[in-house]
Structures are given as C-alpha cells and as structure tokens.
Amino acid sequence: MTNTQSNEFAEALWSQVDQLGLPSETIFYKFAFIYLPHPPDVEPITLFKNYIEDAQFPIQKDNEISFTRGHIPICEEIIRARNYIEWSNKDIFEIFDRLVEWWDADKKYLKISPSDILFGSTADEFKDRWVMVENMETDTSKKDFSQILSVLGQMVRWQKNIGLPSALNLIAELIKDYPWTFADELERLTLIGLHYIAKDTATNAGGLDISEKLEIREAAAGLAYRLFEYYTRRDAPIPDVLKEWEAICLSDDEFAEIRNQWILQN
Numbered sequence: 001m002t003n004t005q006s007n008e009f010a011e012a013l014w015s016q017v018d019q020l021g022l023p024s025e026t027i028f029y030k031f032a033f034i035y036l037p038h039p040p041d042v043e044p045i046t047l048f049k050n051y052i053e054d055a056q057f058p059i060q061k062d063n064e065i066s067f068t069r070g071h072i073p074i075c076e077e078i079i080r081a082r083n084y085i086e087w088s089n090k091d092i093f094e095i096f097d098r099l100v101e102w103w104d105a106d107k108k109y110l111k112i113s114p115s116d117i118l119f120g121s122t123a124d125e126f127k128d129r130w131v132m133v134e135n136m137e138t139d140t141s142k143k144d145f146s147q148i149l150s151v152l153g154q155m156v157r158w159q160k161n162i163g164l165p166s167a168l169n170l171i172a173e174l175i176k177d178y179p180w181t182f183a184d185e186l187e188r189l190t191l192i193g194l195h196y197i198a199k200d201t202a203t204n205a206g207g208l209d210i211s212e213k214l215e216i217r218e219a220a221a222g223l224a225y226r227l228f229e230y231y232t233r234r235d236a237p238i239p240d241v242l243k244e245w246e247a248i249c250l251s252d253d254e255f256a257e258i259r260n261q262w263i264l265q266n
Contacts, residue, residue, distance in 0.1 A: 010037035020054060021047045031081035045085055052078065052095070057102040060109060093151045100163030149181060153189030159197060159216075168219035172226040179230060190227075194220055195241045198248060214257060221249050221261035 013036060018024040021042075022033055030051050033044045055074040078095070087095075154160075155167040171190060174181045182190075199205065201217040208216070224245035231238050248254055249262030 006037045010039055013037065014039055014042060020051050022051060029077060029080060031077050031084065034081065034084040048077075048081065048085065049091065057098055059102050059105045089150060092148060093154065096148065096151050097155075097160070097163055100166045104163060104166055149186045150189075153186040153193070156193030156197075157189040159193065159200060165215050165219040168216070168223045172219075172223040175223075175226050175230050182227075182230065190223075191239050191241050194224055194227075194245065198241070198244055214255060217255075218257045218261060221245060221258045225249070225262050 013023050013026065013033075016024050022030055022044075028036070030048055034048055036044075038044050052074065055077070057074060058072060152167055152171055155164060156171065160167075171182070171186070197216060197220045200207065201213040201220070203210070203213070205213070224242050228238065228242045228246065231242070246262065249259050251259070
C-alpha cells in the first residue's frame with residue numbers, strides 16, 4: 001500500500017467513530033485499529049485502552065443467562081492485542097481486579113448440577129467462559145506473566161479488600177501446582193502482606209466488619225499453611241510470619257474456620 005493509499009484508507013476508516021473515538025460500522029476487532037492506518041492526530045493505543053476500561057466483563061448477577069460458548073469479546077480483544085500493545089502494571093492491576101470481581105460474582109454457577117437442555121448446562125457455559133480467561137493467562141509472554149504475579153503480590157501486600165480472598169487462594173493454588181512461580185517479588189510481597197493481614201483481621205482490629213475479616217483471615221491461614229509446607233519440603237528456613245500464623249491457627253481463642261486451615265491439613 002502506497003502512502004497515498006494508506007492515508008486514504010485511514011481517512012475512510014476513521015471517518016465514522018463511536019463514543020470512544022474508535023472506528024464504527026466496520027467488521028474489524030477493536031485491536032485491529034492499533035496497527036491499521038490512522039490519522040496522525042489519533043492515538044489508537046490510548047483509544048483501545050479506553051475501550052478495554054469501558055467494556056464490561058459478563059458478570060451474571062441475576063440476569064438471564066445467555067449461552068456464549070465461551071465467546072467473550074473483551075477477553076478476545078485483550079488476547080489478540082498482546083502482540084501490539086504493552087500493558088503497564090497499572091493496566092494489568094485494573095484488568096486483574098475486574099477479573100477477580102467477575103470470578104467472585106459468578107463462581108457459584110460452576111457448582112450447578114448439569115442438566116440436559118438443548119443449548120447445554122449452566123455449569124458448562126461458565127466453564128467455557130473461564131476457559132477463555134485461562135487462554136488470556138496462557139497467552140501471555142514471560143514479561144506479562146511476571147507483571148501478573150507482581151499484581152497478585154501487590155494485592156496481598158496492600159490488602160486490597162475487593163478480591164483479596166481470591167488473590168490469596170490463587171497464590172495458594174499457584175504454589176501447589178506451579179511452585180516455581182513463588183519467587184522474588186511475589187514471595188516478598190506475599191510474606192509482608194500476610195504479616196499485616198494477621199494484625200488487621202484480628203477481632204480487636206478496627207476497619208472491616210467481622211464477616212470480611214473472617215473471609216480474608218481464613219484464606220490467609222490457608223495460604224500460610226501451604227507456604228509452611230512449601231518451605232518445609234525444600235528444607236528451607238520457615239519465615240517468622242508463617243510461625244506467627246501457625247500460632248494463630250493453633251490457638252484455642254481463634255475461630256474454628258481459621259484453626260481448621262491448619263489443623264485439618266496436618
């Protein structure tokens with residue numbers, strides 16, 4: 001394509017735009033506008049990021065269930081854009097935070113018993129949706145994956161209340177299935193976070209209500225036990241914060257839900 005043709009194509013493509021400034025009335029995915037010709041005064045990467053920020057993950061809530069077979073436009077856009085865009089830590093944190101919110105809202109649907117209906121079961125539909133999310137994770141580069149791990153660590157370190165239990169549980173699962181991921185920044189941030197969670201979720205601590213404290217504390221206790229096993233298997237020194245959690249979980253004054261995270265797994 002010559003420069004003249006490229007300019008003419010850009011002018012035609014961007015002649016009609018939507019409310020976010022991206023071309024409308026086209027057959028293209030949104031990510032395609034990152035690399036297709038564009039006017040010199042347009043910043044397609046910024047516009048695409050604005051689109052991702054504005055687009056909604058399909059949180060079900062109490063809405064009527066539609067069967068997507070795992071076709072989630074925003075997930076596909078993120079996957080396909082990765083070769084053309086570099087996400088900042090802030091971008092990844094915000095996307096991950098929204099994914100955790102989605103997971104927390106809809107994970108209950110995975111437990112629904114399958115039923116023989118024409119278009120498939122509710123549980124299968126939500127499994128298909130989360131396969132798409134897994135594809136988002138597995139289609140990341142080593143650098144992207146390191147950023148995701150860093151975001152997880154930051155959530156624990158700074159005790160971001162929304163999604164914190166899920167983040168703690170996810171780290172525990174990573175340690176179980178992919179122990180090599182628990183290193184460097186994730187290890188440092190997680191151990192620091194567990195120290196502060198122990199203090200900030202105590203019954204005499206202010207801030208959160210008791211149900212929120214219990215949910216976070218239970219997940220933290222489970223992660224602490226998983227980490228205790230992790231260091232023990234490697235014949236490595238047990239960090240003081242894990243000894244602190246061991247004492248918490250073995251205390252008769254602790255809630256049963258917390259104590260069980262340690263006692264029942266021994």
